[in-house]
Structures are given as C-alpha cells and as structure tokens.
Amino acid sequence: MPIKNIDDGSGETLRVLEVDGYFAPTFDTVFQNQQEEEFRSIPNWPLKPDDVLICAYPKAGTHWLWEVSSMLVNQSADRVKLIKETAMLEALTEEQFRNIPSPRVLNTHIPLRLMPKDTLSNKTKIVFVQRNPKDICVSFFNHHSKIVEYDFNGKFENYVNRFLKGLVDYGSWFEYTLEWEKIIRDNPEHPFHMMSYEDMKSDPISEIGRLSEFLGLKSSPELIAEIADKCDFSAMKKEKDPLENTKDWKDAKPGMYRKGQVGDWKNWFTVAQSEYFDTVFNQRMKDSSFTYRFS
Numbered sequence: 001m002p003i004k005n006i007d008d009g010s011g012e013t014l015r016v017l018e019v020d021g022y023f024a025p026t027f028d029t030v031f032q033n034q035q036e037e038e039f040r041s042i043p044n045w046p047l048k049p050d051d052v053l054i055c056a057y058p059k060a061g062t063h064w065l066w067e068v069s070s071m072l073v074n075q076s077a078d079r080v081k082l083i084k085e086t087a088m089l090e091a092l093t094e095e096q097f098r099n100i101p102s103p104r105v106l107n108t109h110i111p112l113r114l115m116p117k118d119t120l121s122n123k124t125k126i127v128f129v130q131r132n133p134k135d136i137c138v139s140f141f142n143h144h145s146k147i148v149e150y151d152f153n154g155k156f157e158n159y160v161n162r163f164l165k166g167l168v169d170y171g172s173w174f175e176y177t178l179e180w181e182k183i184i185r186d187n188p189e190h191p192f193h194m195m196s197y198e199d200m201k202s203d204p205i206s207e208i209g210r211l212s213e214f215l216g217l218k219s220s221p222e223l224i225a226e227i228a229d230k231c232d233f234s235a236m237k238k239e240k241d242p243l244e245n246t247k248d249w250k251d252a253k254p255g256m257y258r259k260g261q262v263g264d265w266k267n268w269f270t271v272a273q274s275e276y277f278d279t280v281f282n283q284r285m286k287d288s289s290f291t292y293r294f295s
C-alpha cells in the first residue's frame with residue numbers, strides 16, 4: 001500500500017495514503033490492502049436518482065450536516081445509529097457503497113474529478129458545506145493529533161504552514177474550495193445547495209428549513225425544531241462519539257465532537273500566525289466571491 005509520511009520541512013510527519021499524487025486518509029481499520037484499487041474505482045460507482053451528496057473540505061461540519069440531512073430524509077428526529085463514515089465514499093468498498101439502503105445521504109471530501117463520474121450528468125443533489133478556514137485549520141490539527149492512523153505528533157506552531165501548503169490528506173483547502181467554486185459557477189443548472197457552519201450555528205432552524213426545501217421535503221416546523229435540538233453539538237457529542245471505533249483514536253478516546261464553536265482559532269493562533277494566514281488567504285482567494293465569518 002502506498003503509504004506516505006508527509007514531511008512539512010519541520011521534521012514532523014503525517015501518515016496518509018497516496019494514490020496517483022492525491023493524499024487520502026488510510027482508514028486502516030476499514031481497509032486492509034485493497035484500498036488503493038477501491039479508491040481508484042470510485043468514479044465508476046453508480047449513483048441513484050434520489051442520492052444526496054454532502055461535499056465539504058474536512059472539518060467544515062460534515063458530521064453535523066450528514067446527521068441533519070439523514071434525519072430530514074428519514075422525516076424523523078430519531079438518532080441515526082450509524083456513523084457518517086458508513087456513507088463516506090472514500091471510506092467504503094464498492095460493495096459497502098452498493099449495500100447502503102436508499103434513500104442514501106452520501107458524503108465525501110474528495111474533489112469532483114475523483115467522485116462518481118455521473119454526479120453532474122445525473123443531476124445528483126449536492127449540499128456544499130463551508131466553514132471559515134482558520135477554524136478548519138484548528139479542527140484539522142486536533143483531528144490529526146488524535147487519530148491513530150496519522151501517527152502525527154506535531155505542534156500547532158508548525159501546523160499553520162502545513163495547512164496553508166496543503167500538506168494534509170485531501171490537499172489544499174484553497175485548491176479544493178476554488179475548484180468547487182468554479183464547478184458551481186460553470187454548472188448553474190445543477191442542484192447545489194450552499195451552507196455554512198457559521199450560519200448553522202447562528203440560525204439552525206432557518207438553515208434546516210432551507211435544506212429541507214432544497215431536498216424537496218415538506219418538513220413540519222415541529223420536526224425541524226426537533227432535528228435542530230437532536231443535532232445540537234452537546235447532544236451529538238454525547239450520543240455519537242460513543243459510536244466511534246475506539247481503535248481509531250489515541251488512548252481509545254473518540255473526539256470527533258471537540259468544541260463546536262465559531263472563532264476557536266483565536267485561542268490557538270498567535271497574532272503573527274493570524275496575519276500570515278490573512279496574507280496567504282487574501283492572495284489565494286482574491287478572485288473568489290465566497291465570503292467567510294471568522295467570529
């Protein structure tokens with residue numbers, strides 16, 4: 001298996017799977033040796049007309065929106081008893097993917113070119129979730145630090161550079177985001193629904209209502225309120241972290257639901273790091289019309 005230890009120049013390394021130059025997580029506890037071939041075959045996996053795909057860079061709130069979308073599609077606020085990774089393209093074999101019962105709420109962090117090739121032609125509904133990249137950076141650092149397969153023991157002072165250079169699984173946040181922005185712009189007829197972590201935090205009821213409409217569902221105000229409640233950070237942390245595979249986590253302590261706040265980056269970045277981040281951000285995003293709320 002083509003395991004790569006990505007060195008950012010500081011001597012610290014992050015262990016990933018490299019497939020044709022692309023970095024993905026190894027998902028060691030899911031796959032043995034066949035992951036590379038499975039990964040390469042994803043473009044040939046068949047989508048169904050009622051599939052919904054949640055697309056997001058890691059740590060943008062994928063678990064949250066997957067839970068909310070699944071409840072909406074089920075028209076029930078009952079806790080989803082499975083973890084998001086059971087419907088995550090790059091964490092599955094084709095057989096597992098085909099066995100997910102419909103209607104399927106799928107999710108992925110890989111770019112469109114590596115996703116099922118029918119995505120656009122089938123007009124598959126896509127929920128595109130964004131979050132301000134400083135909070136993503138902090139959340140990804142904690143993710144890398146806590147999950148066994150990354151074998152990562154780096155310091156945050158080096159990590160900001162690693163993140164800005166895209167020396168992480170799924171690569172550069174800038175490339176991912178700009179590529180999707182272009183795809184969304186070039187395909188105005190495609191059903192895309194834009195969401196942000198920050199909007200979900202400040203007004204979950206309206207955001208879940210908008211999502212329900214996009215999914216073509218007639219959800220009652222009571223159901224929407226109940227879903228917002230069940231998918232609140234503390235409720236999810238309490239009920240979903242215990243469903244994680246403890247083998248994946250250092251000290252067998254799952255920590256997928258960490259802090260769940262907007263602006264936690266201020267507790268991590270130094271002033272110099274924040275200014276450097278802004279410089280790179282302003283340069284890389286100068287032609288983008290996406291906007292982000294950092295606090």
Ligand code: A3P
Pocket residue numbers: 056057058059060061062063064135138139140142231232233234236256257258259260261264
């Ligand atoms: P933090 O590390 O900042 O807490 P993803 O699901 O894309 O991997 O994103 C994970 C981030 O979303 C983590 O951020 C996690 O705590 C947060 N998150 C997960 N569920 C949430 C919820 N119900 N409400 C708010 N934030 C949530």
